[in-house]
Amino acid sequence: MVTPRADLGIGLGWVAFGALVLAASWRMDRLESLNINPWSAPGLMPGVLGALMTLFGVALAVRAAAQGGLRRRAGAPGIPSARTGLALALCFAFAAGLLGHGWPFWLTAFGFLFVAILVFRILDRDAGRPASAGRLVLSTAASALAAALAISLVFEKVFLVRLP
Amino acid sequence: MEGLTLLATSLAGLLGPWQILYALGATLLGIVVGILPGLSATLGIALMTTLTVNMAATDAILVLVCVYVGAIYGGSRTGILLNIPGTAANAAATLDGHALAKQGKAGHAMGISTSGSVAGSLFGVLCLATLTPLLAEVALKFQAFEFFWLALLGVLMSGSLTGNDPLKGWLMGFLGLFTAQVGLDGIHAHARFTFGTNDLAGGIALIPALVGAFGFAEILMVLSEPAKKAALNAVDSILPRIADVLKYWKTILRSGAIGVFMGILPGVGEDMGAWVSYAAAKRFSREREQFGRGSIEGMMAAETGDNAAIPGAIIPALALAVPGSAPAAVLMAAMIIHGVQPGPMLMVNQPQFAYDVVAITFMATLCILVFGLMMVRPLMWVLRVPRAIIMPIVFVLCTVGAYAIASRVFDIWVMLGVGVLCFFLRRNGFPVAPFVLGVVLGDIVDKSLRRGLVISDGDLTPFFSRPIAGVLAAIVLATVLLQFHAVRRIILREV
Numbered sequence: 001m002v003t004p005r006a007d008l009g010i011g012l013g014w015v016a017f018g019a020l021v022l023a024a025s026w027r028m029d030r031l032e033s034l035n036i037n038p039w040s041a042p043g044l045m046p047g048v049l050g051a052l053m054t055l056f057g058v059a060l061a062v063r064a065a066a067q068g069g070l071r072r073r074a075g076a077p078g079i080p081s082a083r084t085g086l087a088l089a090l091c092f093a094f095a096a097g098l099l100g101h102g103w104p105f106w107l108t109a110f111g112f113l114f115v116a117i118l119v120f121r122i123l124d125r126d127a128g129r130p131a132s133a134g135r136l137v138l139s140t141a142a143s144a145l146a147a148a149l150a151i152s153l154v155f156e157k158v159f160l161v162r163l164p
Numbered sequence: 165m166e167g168l169t170l171l172a173t174s175l176a177g178l179l180g181p182w183q184i185l186y187a188l189g190a191t192l193l194g195i196v197v198g199i200l201p202g203l204s205a206t207l208g209i210a211l212m213t214t215l216t217v218n219m220a221a222t223d224a225i226l227v228l229v230c231v232y233v234g235a236i237y238g239g240s241r242t243g244i245l246l247n248i249p250g251t252a253a254n255a256a257a258t259l260d261g262h263a264l265a266k267q268g269k270a271g272h273a274m275g276i277s278t279s280g281s282v283a284g285s286l287f288g289v290l291c292l293a294t295l296t297p298l299l300a301e302v303a304l305k306f307q308a309f310e311f312f313w314l315a316l317l318g319v320l321m322s323g324s325l326t327g328n329d330p331l332k333g334w335l336m337g338f339l340g341l342f343t344a345q346v347g348l349d350g351i352h353a354h355a356r357f358t359f360g361t362n363d364l365a366g367g368i369a370l371i372p373a374l375v376g377a378f379g380f381a382e383i384l385m386v387l388s389e390p391a392k393k394a395a396l397n398a399v400d401s402i403l404p405r406i407a408d409v410l411k412y413w414k415t416i417l418r419s420g421a422i423g424v425f426m427g428i429l430p431g432v433g434e435d436m437g438a439w440v441s442y443a444a445a446k447r448f449s450r451e452r453e454q455f456g457r458g459s460i461e462g463m464m465a466a467e468t469g470d471n472a473a474i475p476g477a478i479i480p481a482l483a484l485a486v487p488g489s490a491p492a493a494v495l496m497a498a499m500i501i502h503g504v505q506p507g508p509m510l511m512v513n514q515p516q517f518a519y520d521v522v523a524i525t526f527m528a529t530l531c532i533l534v535f536g537l538m539m540v541r542p543l544m545w546v547l548r549v550p551r552a553i554i555m556p557i558v559f560v561l562c563t564v565g566a567y568a569i570a571s572r573v574f575d576i577w578v579m580l581g582v583g584v585l586c587f588f589l590r591r592n593g594f595p596v597a598p599f600v601l602g603v604v605l606g607d608i609v610d611k612s613l614r615r616g617l618v619i620s621d622g623d624l625t626p627f628f629s630r631p632i633a634g635v636l637a638a639i640v641l642a643t644v645l646l647q648f649h650a651v652r653r654i655i656l657r658e659v
Contacts, residue, residue: 039618117556121550161215
């Protein structure tokens, strides 16, 4: 559920971002020393977009304010849930932390998949049939290993795509 | 006559064993992508673009089009059985499809889905073959002024129609257009918003941004909510019934035409094709009261409309380099990666390729017919795999997909950054499709505006006085002003 207060905050965010883009575009080199046509200056289009984002951001903020966004109880932007935080942490740990350090891709992928699948299967336990801890760990390890090996083989050996 | 010869050559080229294998495999994969809620046709095409980067251009496009057609077709399965549309394009079909399933007619609903999808897709293929050369010929007269308005229209239309709030849609479109400005500019190669880094000088690449917007953001959306117990409905006979096709032939033709038209409109896409077809069918139906309660006609209209919109969306991508939908935008980007330059000159420089795409779409249609008849029950196991297993695997694919095109670790960071940003914005009601259209069309908008102003020496008159540019400008202004009127009305009512 999107609240007027959230829209107000985000609208002001758009205004700030649009103004930054507009200012940066205005200050961008117009390449006068190269004698280019001034209408082909590289900052022209970003400047127009900065102005549009500012204008439409103002419209969003004004509309949110008119809908009661200035009231205290209008609801602030939602705080991410623990599940979201966990998903973000796991994904960043794999993609930004583990990859690119020279370890085999299948091994890092297996490590990530094992942990992520296990964590979310435990969190989702109520949705399916309860399984014993040993079975859960074993089946998770098997799924993670199969997926990691399959992705590595298909991309690297079959389609000759380089892996990180 | 020349067109028929080219089409025959294209069809003959697709009859090799590898091509048939690619088509069947990619369509099956597309259906699986469509069946899984959370995975979209756009993400499927983006991921397969990286997998097919080393293939010949025609083979790669064959795989991508088959994934596209398969995903839009497959999404209705989940809608029928679980009341959760597999892709946004299947939401309209879910209304009556799930109602039929609750009456014990899930198989019948799937049969209608197959016949509607095949009919819509065939109608679209016919339009693709006939309208692409015509549109390309008209587009040869376009200059920078027309391309500027056309590309801007695509972004604004997508913003107006793909979400619930046009203002938020337009802001996302502008953000996409801005994202495309990062890097070396297309006229003077001047670095813009690069902060002195080499990685940003290369620009924000389309595929990592798309994978972030449609993949990582979706993974976060799905994993942030607890899993719900879903009960699969029993499936009766899945064979499409000729009687349904014959009885509703007028609905099929009308929905096909609407679907193609909605597909051609820049940035609108398959979901609008389905909804507008559904609404038109309801308007003209004699069984209006059945709509929403298990109407065969409603289901047929929605499925014909969304599948006809696929070839419809490819038409402007080929002829104008302005895609009709988000998946078509990725398809167009893949064509460019493979050395094909879509646009008015395509029919002059590479006419065979345009007919290759027609033949490929026809082949994809045959493949969904094959799988619709044979693989309905076996494919249902996909729905039993827990999302706790699927989503982490999809994330690994997203990481590989972002990295593989240019082998840059920076692209993985782009995917993560765009994904988190789009997750946050989506949760606050901002649609992602206009952002994608913006990223794809940003270069055209930028170059067309500046070239137009250079040609006219800063005079804005040609942007409005040339006949086609004037019409496009009027549509763009009307699109914005009409919505602002509605916005003003809402404000007045609230005050």
